[in-house]
Amino acid sequence: MTQPTPREILDQWMQAVNNADVETLLNLYDANAVLIPTFSNRTRNTPEKLREYFEQLGSRPELSIALHEKTLIVQDLSNQLYTLGGIYNWRFAVDGEVLNFEARFSYVMDLSKPNPIVHHHSSQIPRTL
Numbered sequence: 001m002t003q004p005t006p007r008e009i010l011d012q013w014m015q016a017v018n019n020a021d022v023e024t025l026l027n028l029y030d031a032n033a034v035l036i037p038t039f040s041n042r043t044r045n046t047p048e049k050l051r052e053y054f055e056q057l058g059s060r061p062e063l064s065i066a067l068h069e070k071t072l073i074v075q076d077l078s079n080q081l082y083t084l085g086g087i088y089n090w091r092f093a094v095d096g097e098v099l100n101f102e103a104r105f106s107y108v109m110d111l112s113k114p115n116p117i118v119h120h121h122s123s124q125i126p127r128t129l
Helices: 006-018 022-028 047-058
Strands: 029-036 064-067 073-078 081-094 097-110 117-124
Touching: 006 022, 006 064, 006 081, 006 097, 022 029, 022 047, 029 047
Parallel strands: 029 117
Antiparallel strands: 064 081, 073 081, 081 097, 097 117
């Protein structure tokens, strides 16, 4: 079986978000991964804390995410270690209205691991500086 590329892992992650598939999301993260999430002020650094975050996020009505393709930067750091960065757009309903939240993201992926995401940071883009 061919090892997935960092982009393919990102695509799997986005598809899992769009399907509210918490198990697939969790299986992409290493057991010691750190998540600094978009919609929480708490760092998540255990599988239980990641599950809690993704279950809460997955319960949002009309949840979806899409990548701004031209913003994606993939860096090969060596020995199957990669960083990815860019901008994606979250959408979900709040009080019956579908809202958009642009966020910048960065991942560190170690493709030698079965669960390759070892670090993930995502934060909403400030509206003004």
